[in-house]
Amino acid sequence: MTTAGPLAVPQAIRARRSIRHYLPDPLPEEQLTELLALALEAPSSWNVQARSVVVVSDREGRDALSRAAGGQPQPREAPVTLVFVASSQSWRGDLSDIYEQARGNGAWNEEFVADFSRATLDFQHDLEKRGLLREYAVKDAVIAATYAMVAAASMGLASSPMNGWDETEVKKVVGIDDREDREDLHIALLLPVGRPAERRGHPGRRPLARNAFDARYGRGYGQGYGSDCRTLPAPGAGSDFTSAPGSTSVPDFTSAPGSTSVPDFASAPDFASAPDLASAPAHPSVRDADSGSDADADADSARGTRPAGTSVSAP
Numbered sequence: 594m595t596t597a598g599p600l601a602v603p604q605a606i607r608a609r610r611s612i613r614h615y616l617p618d619p620l621p622e623e624q625l626t627e628l629l630a631l632a633l634e635a636p637s638s639w640n641v642q643a644r645s646v647v648v649v650s651d652r653e654g655r656d657a658l659s660r661a662a663g664g665q666p667q668p669r670e671a672p673v674t675l676v677f678v679a680s681s682q683s684w685r686g687d688l689s690d691i692y693e694q695a696r697g698n699g700a701w702n703e704e705f706v707a708d709f710s711r712a713t714l715d716f717q718h719d720l721e722k723r724g725l726l727r728e729y730a731v732k733d734a735v736i737a738a739t740y741a742m743v744a745a746a747s748m749g750l751a752s753s754p755m756n757g758w759d760e761t762e763v764k765k766v767v768g769i770d771d772r773e774d775r776e777d778l779h780i781a782l783l784l785p786v787g788r789p790a791e792r793r794g795h796p797g798r799r800p801l802a803r804n805a806f807d808a809r810y811g812r813g814y815g816q817g818y819g820s821d822c823r824t825l826p827a828p829g830a831g832s833d834f835t836s837a838p839g840s841t842s843v844p845d846f847t848s849a850p851g852s853t854s855v856p857d858f859a860s861a862p863d864f865a866s867a868p869d870l871a872s873a874p875a876h877p878s879v880r881d882a883d884s885g886s887d888a889d890a891d892a893d894s895a896r897g898t899r900p901a902g903t904s905v906s907a908p
């Protein structure tokens with residue numbers, strides 16, 4: 594048995610997959626603490642750190658999160674689900690600890706703190722006028738969740754970013770619903786984390802030049818990455834893949850009204866050569882994503898069967 598250390602960032606990013614089935618093994622506390630610390634190393638707008646994480650590991654909470662997510666199995670099966678919460682009003686609170694810490698670290702001096710703290714408030718008031726406070730706080734939270742995903746992969750852990758849930762229900766699980774004085778709190782993302790009980794192939798990404806542009810939106814970035822990408826149509830001729838009206842090439846899973854047929858990624862074809870995220874010793878109950886087992890089918894059939902009238906959007 595090998596005792597591999599953490600994966601380097603590029604390897605962790607490439608090895609990460611969204612995993613839907615988990616082994617029940619709890620995460621060692623030390624590993625979980627490190628994961629949280631790495632997640633919260635993420636940058637945040639003005640370093641206000643308008644995001645936090647609620648760790649849900651108790652049976653009841655995990656089951657409730659699964660229900661809030663239309664029956665998706667990840668929170669129920671994973672030993673821990675990290676609920677990333679954005680706070681759109683935290684800038685109004687006392688930020689002196691943030692400034693003291695930066696001063697203490699020698700990162701910011703007195704003069705910088707004076708200017709920065711004033712500018713922070715000006716910026717936030719402007720966001721408020723434009724109705725963007727929530728959006729900015731959610732950005733902070735999602736960046737922290739992204740750090741957690743990569744950190745988890747580097748530790749050989751699986752995770753699954755989740756956007757398909759009912760916000761009111763998730764808030765109840767993490768104890769926000771009854772705090773009327775904190776209407777500024779928003780659920781940004783759920784991230785179940787644990788050891789994988791399935792292998793998933795890389796579904797692939799479009800060529801770099803399809804979504805990376807050279808100085809002008811729509812002008813495919815291609816040098817050194819496959820110049821064939823440069824032959825994409827010019828802007829206005831269908832090269833704007835996100836906003837082309839009537840484009841049917843990008844399925845929009847989030848906004849399909851009344852859709853109950855969330856695509857089932859478990860039936861994706863096997864990619865036998867996909868890197869094994871866990872690089873952990875094979876576990877007898879690890880199964881392939883396309884095994885088509887009854888257990889898989891049961892768990893997956895639950896996904897998408899959301900309570901009527903809720904605003905679940907997935908994935």
Ligand SMILES: Cc1cc2nc3c(=O)[nH]c(=O)nc-3n(C[C@H](O)[C@H](O)[C@H](O)COP(=O)(O)O)c2cc1C
Binds near residue numbers: 611758908
């Ligand atoms: C913001 C976000 C929300 C997602 N929500 C869900 C979800 O609710 N359920 C799910 O099974 N997968 C969800 N996914 C996973 C995507 O389906 C997955 O990332 C995509 O198919 C690509 O697969 P990969 O992550 O293995 O590369 C979500 C991904 C993102 C980034």
